[in-house]
Amino acid sequence: MxxxxxxxxxxxxxxxxxxxxxxxxxxxxxxxxxxxxxxxAPKPALTVTVVKPSTASLPLTLTANGNVAAWQEASVSSESNGLRLTEVRVNVGDTVKAGDVLAVFSADTVNADVAQARAALLEAQATAADAVANAARARTLKDSGALSAQQISQYNTAEQTANARIASAQAALATQQLRLKYTKVVAPDSGVISARTATVGAVSAPGTELFRMIRQGRLEWRAEVVAQDLRSIVPGATALVKAANGSETTGKVRMIAPTVDQQTRSALVYVDLPQNAGSKEAPFKAGMFASGKFELGASQALTVPQQSIVVRDGFSFVFRLTPDNHVAQVKVQPGRRAGDRIEVVGGLQADTPVVLRGAGFLNDGDLVHVVAEQPAAAAVAVAVAAAK
Known part of the structure; x- marks a missing residue:
């Protein structure tokens, strides 16, 4: 053991x-x-490129909304009484010139009245000729005593009465001729027919509207601008108007309304559109909604590429590069846009380097590896070589 x-x-x-x-x-x-x-050594989170903000001249614009309307509308009405409409020569959308016949009323009754008035005038002229001759003979016998003064006065009165009847007959004939003229409804000005209520066979009363037309085919954009922005707009300023279908045209400010709406606190700015904007093929139509912007000049602004701005939680940020190659998230306020560059209104200094490529994948405080930005041609060559 x-x-x-x-x-x-x-x-x-x-x-x-x-x-x-x-x-x-x-x-x-x-x-x-x-x-x-x-x-x-710590490993970088991402390889990025950086860029510094630059100063650029950006246009000053003011956006607004409004409706497209006719510059002026003309109402073409009937001036005949109790006549039947026999012919309508134009329709909605047709372009007409001043004096063109738009519709025709039946002239049978009026022609008969004209003939009767002309006959009455001939009768009055014949009666007047006899009265003038009698008055002339009576005046030659005035000193002979063959006729009394009363008789001579009666002959003179008969002459004047006959001449007055001639004038009355002439006025009646002119009235009937005017009625005959009114049997043809003519365009009061050049323009585009925008509405038609004339119907063949109808008997219209005087003053009944038959057509409505856009005078000279001119349209205008009535932009609604708030009161505090009115002072920046002057007559003659240029405005870029965009229709609901995406079409754009350039107009000029004609006038600014002298009053401001008490409910909306905005005023109308009237912008003349090009002369052909109201034609049948034009993209702008009276009554349509349109948006636009007024061009108010240009000003210097601090800009960064659109790629360097990251939108998170409804706010815009850029990533500032620190001396130790870390990034710091900086909240900025974007402004105007010009191509692929965006104005930075506040939150960034002019000499601050910001991340360009890869900004959307970074977080505040990440370590990054910075490389130089390659030109477009060099970047394509590198990509082709890598693919081989």
């Missing part, structure tokens, strides 16, 4: 030594790995 115990003692000591050595080795290895991790 003593021999067995004496033999196990060296074995136990050997095992203990192995455990101690193994623990020391594990401790040294684990601490070396930790030290290696501490001394290893």
């Amino acid at each position: 003593k021999t067995l115990k004496s033999n196990l003692k060296p074995v136990a000591l050997a095992l203990l030594a192995v455990l101690v050595i193994g623990g020391v080795a594990w401790y040294a290895t684990s601490h070396k790995a930790v030290d290696d991790k501490k001394t290893a």
Whole structure:
């Protein structure tokens, strides 16, 4: 028994030594790995390019909404009384000139009245000729005493009455001729027919509207502008108007309304559209909604490429590059746009480098690797070489 115990003692000591050595080795290895991790360089989150803001001249514009309307509308009405409409020569959308015949009424009754008035005039002229001759003879006998003064006065009165009847007959004939003229409805001005209520066979009363036309085919954009922006708009300013179908045209401010609406606190700005805007093929129609912007000149602005701005949670941000190649998220206020550049109204200095490519994948405080921006041709060559 003593021999067995004496033999196990060296074995136990050997095992203990192995455990101690193994623990020391594990401790040294684990601490070396930790030290290696501490001394290893941090890995960048992304490779990016940077750019500095630049100053550019951007146009000053003022956006507004409004309706397209006719510059002036003309109402073409009937001036005949109790006549039947026999012919309608134009329809909605037709372009007419001043004096063109638009519709024709039946003239049979009027022609008969004209003939009767002309006959009455001939009768009055014949009666007047006899009265003039009698008055002339009476005046020659005035000094002879053959006729009394009363008789001579009666002859003179008959002459004047006959001449008055001639004038009355002439006026009646002119009235009937005017009625005959009114049997043809003519355009009061050049323009485009915008509405038609004339119907063949209808008997219209005087003053009944038959047609409505856009005078000279001119349209205007009536933009609604709030009161505080009115002072920046002057007559003659240029406005770019965009129709609901996407078509655009350029107009000029004709006038600004002298009053402001008490409910909306806005005033109408009248913008003349091109002369052919009201034609049948033109994209603008009276009554349609249109948006637009007034061009008010230009001003200097601090701009950055659109690619460098990141929108998160409804706000705009750029990533500023720090000296230790980390990025800091900076909230900015965007303004006007010009091509692929956006104005930065506030939150950024002119000499601050911001991330250009890769900004959308970064977070605040990320470490980045900065490379130079390659020209477009060089970038294409690099991509082709990489593909091969």
